[in-house]
Amino acid sequence: METAVRTHAMLCGGTGCMASGTNKVKASLEEEFRKKGIDDEAKVVLSGCNGFCAKGPVMAVYPDETFYQDITPDETFYQDITPEDVPALVEEHFLKGRPYQKLAFKEHDKKIAIPSIHDIPFFKHQVLVVLKNKGLIDPERIEDYITMDGYKALSRALTLMKPEEIVKIVTDSGLRGRGGAGFPTGKKWELGLKIKSDEKYVICNGDEGDPGAFMDRSVMESDPHSVIEGMILCGVATESHKGYIYVRAEYPLAVKRLQIAIDQCYESGLLGSNILGTGFAFDLEIYQGAGAFVCGEATALMRSIEGKRGMPRPKLWRSAVKGLWDRPTILNNVETLANIPQIILNGAGWYRTLGTEESAGTKVFALTGDIHNVGLVEVPMDTSLRKIIFDIGGGIPKKKRKFKAVQLGGPSGGCIPEEFLDIPVTYEAIRQSGAIVGSGGMVVMDDSTCMVNTAKFFLDFTADESCGKCVPCRIGT
Ligand SMILES: Cc1cc2nc3c(=O)[nH]c(=O)nc-3n(C[C@H](O)[C@H](O)[C@H](O)COP(=O)(O)O)c2cc1C
Ligand code: FES
Structure with a gap:
């Protein structure tokens, strides 16, 4: 006999996930819930951006009653969902009560699934104040x-x-x-x-x-x-x-x-x-x-x-x-x-209690560029750049490439090289490095990045010698 869980499928309805196909996934989920006769107990809710935009469409399921390796994941997180995945996802998670491993997060160099949102490095090092409701509410209610x-x-x-x-x-x-x-x-x-x-x-x-x-x-x-x-x-x-x-x-x-x-x-x-x-x-x-x-x-x-x-x-x-x-x-x-x-x-x-004397609280950063985990990150202001880029962001994607610099503060800011990676993202420390915290754009560049064109891009010059391959050129196009 089929068993069902009483739960919410919090499907991300942020701009990034919408562009990656949220609406089609939503329609497939609702159709599948109906087909399996669990549409009274499992409800699809469109939430706001969950922060992990590059993995979209993403979905968090809670309350969660699945079991994985003898633990309850608490809130299972799924990524890169397609409408074709939905029947198997519903069968595994919502009927059989176990996370659907194919769509669970996996670290780039490992194949082990991490179903619980609270165990995924991208989420677990964050402290949420401004983003505390992300993925948990329907923003239109x-x-x-x-x-x-x-x-x-x-x-x-x-x-x-x-x-x-x-x-x-x-x-x-x-x-x-x-x-x-x-x-x-x-x-x-x-x-x-x-x-x-x-x-x-x-x-x-x-x-x-x-x-x-x-x-x-x-x-x-x-x-x-x-x-x-x-x-x-x-x-x-x-x-x-x-x-x-x-x-x-x-x-x-x-x-x-x-x-x-x-x-x-x-x-x-x-x-x-x-x-x-x-x-x-x-x-x-x-x-x-x-x-x-x-x-x-x-x-x-x-x-x-x-x-x-x-x-x-x-x-x-x-x-x-x-x-x-x-x-x-x-x-x-x-x-x-x-x-x-x-x-x-x-x-x-x-x-x-969060941050430092001069830089209290948390700061939200938009982590982009040459980084595994592109998305939104909220951290206390005493968190180091290294922790954000490597522990939360997962580091540089290309195996043969190394970190070169991170651009902080937009056009008024600057590029911070590796020697400053252990400084915290406080106003005072970032200022000393020559950049500014700015509004929170954080663009990571690997060592293939042409710094000449980086300067041109952020200072709004014409990048006439651009080869088109590095991050600034890619963002600009
Ligand atoms: C060229 C320029 C662009 C700016 N763009 C923004 C912006 O998009 N959003 C913003 O909040 N502040 C921006 N600011 C800063 C604002 O002038 C202002 O200081 C800020 O909105 C005040 O809010 P806050 O005290 O809460 O930071 C910009 C400043 C300059 C010089
Ligand atoms: S838009 Fe879906 S995670 Fe950001």
């Missing part, structure tokens, strides 16, 4: 976010905390802006609260133009409510009542999911004129940018929202004093804002 303690920080802040207390927690946490410059977030908010004005704005910067970077896209796609909650909290803390999320138009899935999330918030009383019945008002809308790299710069971004040409202007005063339409404006990056609900819920002391 507010109920899923609420189940994971979503909007708890907001309700606490609105009912129990004064704006000054919220600002103090953010200041004490040591959170620094994740958009590139690492400016202390609490300091920005403090200034925003002190300035009195009949109109103040909160802006979320989701422009994300750095080469190789896709952290912010992934957060907006996979957990849009965490960004929205961070923005409303910023509004409460700085007594601002209007917010804009600036997203580049090339991120259609992020725009779609953010809009669904905003609509759900209005329907649930989490946005509008009387949030959670407290009398606090906050309105939020999306502004789509046209994809100009320069519009990620704060003053150019604000000009763009004003309907003007997106050009930076001299910073004679801080945006928190005079920003959008010359009104006080608190502008933060997507990842910065997604940290806020966790900091309010768990406290500044908890956040400071």
